Amino acid sequence: MDPSSTPVVRRPNRRTLLRAATIGLAAPVLTGCVTGAGDESSTSARSETSADNPLGVPEKAPLEVVVFKGGYGDDYAINAEKLYEQRYPSATVDHKGIQKVGEALQPRFVADTPPDVVDNTGAGRLDLATLVAAKKLTDLTELLDAPSLHDPTRKVRDTLLPGVVEDGTLDGKVYSLNFTYTAWGLWYSKPQFDRHGWTYPSTWDGMLALCAEIKKAGIAPWTYQGKYPEYLNDPLLTMAAKAGGPDLVKAVDNLQPGAWKQQPLLDAATAVAELAGRGYLLSGSEALSHTEAQAAWSQGKAAIIPCGSWLEAEQKGVTPDGFDMVMAAVPTLGAGDRLPYGALLAASSESFLVPAKAKNPRGGLEFLRILFSQPAARRFAELNSTLPSVAGATDGLTVSSGLGSVRAAVAAAGANTFTYRFRTWYAPLAKAVDDATGELATRRVTPAQWADRIQRAADALARDTTVAKYTR
């Protein structure tokens, strides 16, 4: 699978090349549009609402859908478009499956001629916070309150997995709806663990004990995607959130003074530093790309790797038969934890939005109502072995080992899922955290220095008046 196309919310840009050379040209060419953008208001045509058409879609209006065609392809969207055409036979649907969403749509947003639905995903996506600040998006509240397509007794909002609505909320309004559901955890090969008689631990002390055992067997206990240290952030931040509870996550996201120096964060950083200190990380991991680290793990050179639930799909081509990977929750730091072991860092991704100046915004909302219905979501799960963000969409489906473990972990977590928002809200802070964690894992900074430098970055951001601030 093409790694850069895996739809992960926070995957760094890694393969777009040589554009710095051309940006001197590209940016200004767009300026022509900057000054040329008209103030022509959108013609939000709407027809009468009815039980069958709760969003008032004008039946003849054409619909333009632009979908990120990455790791999940775009067949699932085409499937939903067919359902749309069945409901509105006189409407035509214009489908575009593309890879560089940002590049293709930036000029159209500037010129206020955007499509009706956009799947704003992939390395080249547009920054959501920037789009919201520029008032380029439609508030999706109406869609969330509309009856669900597969179960008209429930609202769309009640058919989604926990956290999905919050993930698309900025400043109290919902601007995007994420179609896939990602949980983060630690992965291992079940047969490998069984062979050696290892048991996956639920506490960090247990993890250290297990690592000692794995090391004795001549295998590196952990590896991580060192070129993108954000992968190692996930278990770190998960442990901190479990120990400190939702208040800790909130303090971090709201840029509260001293938020990064809270004890659970320091403890979690210490735990990660300890992995490095005791030599439990595959040597050289800090210079490996995500594909290289994951390949080393698939080849059995390391036993455990942190990653999100897309890992199984991403490793499809290189995983040996019978590897049977499973994802487990991150162990807890200690007895004082505020959340149980099963709690998960989970968030939705594959972000669908309806531009504010779309020609057919009602149709855009209706398309999303169809896409987020169980039959369409189930089709997606079948096509991609990935959890959609519609609750129960995979019920009764026979699934692979990895997806099965993710489904079980999500079920076990129940309402105990959480996610940090600073990554989407403040991309520069995310970079500061990644850099610091990279240094922590190579023991070039201590946990205290780790917290200090991130706190400095967060404080600087809080002071910066040009950055729009969000709170939760």
Add this chain to the structure above:
Amino acid sequence: MAAMRHGKYRFLAGAILPGLLLYAVFVLSPYAQAFYLSLTDWTGVSGEVGFVGLDNFRRLLDDRLFLSALRNNGLMLLVVPLATILLGLLLAALVNFGGRRGSTGLAGIRGGEFYKIAYFFPQLLSLPIVAVLWQFVYHPNEGLLNGFLRAVGLDALAHAWLGDPALALSAVMAVLVWSSVGFYMVLFSAAMESIPRDVLEAAVLDGAGRLATLRRIIVPLLWDNVQVAFVYLGVLALDGFAVVQVMTAGPGGPDGATEVIGLGLYRSAFTYGKFGYAAAMGVTLFFLTLAFAVIALRASRRERVELS
């Protein structure tokens, strides 16, 4: 006669103006607009643009990453052109004069043409491909470089080349030198071939050694080429975006160790949605490059050596 001359100018204007117009539209006007954008807070998706004056430039001075980018580009500017030119000269001299001394003076090495092609080869690959290849070479566990070091018993020298802040920038610079040295070798080689043999023979007759011949005769005779090479390589060193983006942690890491201006510019524009700020970086880079080119050309001005 006068009419003919008139016609000539009309013809020249007709030939030049369309090109000039295209140049103005696609080169000059984007530059002008970039200058304007650098004074705004444009986000890249909005039609609204706020004028912020020199604020973007003031922020650059407080931007830790931008400052390390300046430092790294500065270091690359010192090392890459110098190393490439020295290596290129050395290789060209070896190919052209490295052979056994014939009765008439200096002779080329056997198989010189083959070496020229072999060294020129990297030039045919685009920089991102070169970067991907070298990523494999530098792979900490399965890479060619560490594999070689371990094979000859130098285990202590094996490193996570791209993951170590102390080494990452050097590793990147080595790739830049590797990818460009072949071109300059061929360039210098061609220039050396045009040096009249009798000048070299005279030097040999006067008892000049090889090194002295190279330093005193050959290099001064191709100084123009060296000067041009220096400017080109300097511009290359001020960029470095593709290699850093593909190869290093972060990218731009570990911990900003290989951050370059182009990368910060790209990140600001396309990841952070700060096109105004990115344009300010671009304008800064423009002036740095311009200043470098002017200084390089002036400082390296020498009296021309006239042959014949």
